[in-house]
Amino acid sequence: MVARGLAGVEFVEEVGGDLKFKRKKFLVLMDSIGCGEVKVLILAHRDRLTRFGFDRFKHYALSNGCEILVLNQERLSPEQEMVQDLMTITHCFSARLDGLKNYRKRLDEALKENEPSCT
Structure with a gap:
């Protein structure tokens, strides 16, 4: 993380169905991205955040100044x-x-x- 110049990294984990929208930490993350508080979002896997609609989420993040970095690019x-x-x-x-x-x-x-x- 330091090599990319990332400081103040916060790890967020949430156990829950990725089909459900009403996930507390997910909604806080969405609000934080919408307010421009998150500059880089690092995901272990693309489908862990959202099973469906990842491209829509990515568009939302990018339009609010948040870069998404997916560590495992397995397709x-x-x-x-x-x-x-x-x-x-x-x-x-x-x-x-x-x-x-x-x-x-x-x-x-x-x-x-x-x-x-x-x-």
Whole structure:
């Protein structure tokens, strides 16, 4: 980092679905870029920040004076990218279905607990 003249480097990590927009640290990053507070954004991998729409994000960053530096430039074939995207979407919706099942189960339990008894 020092070789490029980068000082005041801040590392930001966020565990979360890259399909979700409402990620706290991601939104703070977007706001900081929009205010011109971030001059260089260094990413380990291109698809870790956004699964879809990276080019749109890059345009936003560049138009706000933020350079994007991607360390791992590995490129997949279009077929490999499509398979990874499909697997990501499938995983995301599968997790949502599991969440709905748990929600319904808790709701049913709560309703049974609050049922008036006929004694």
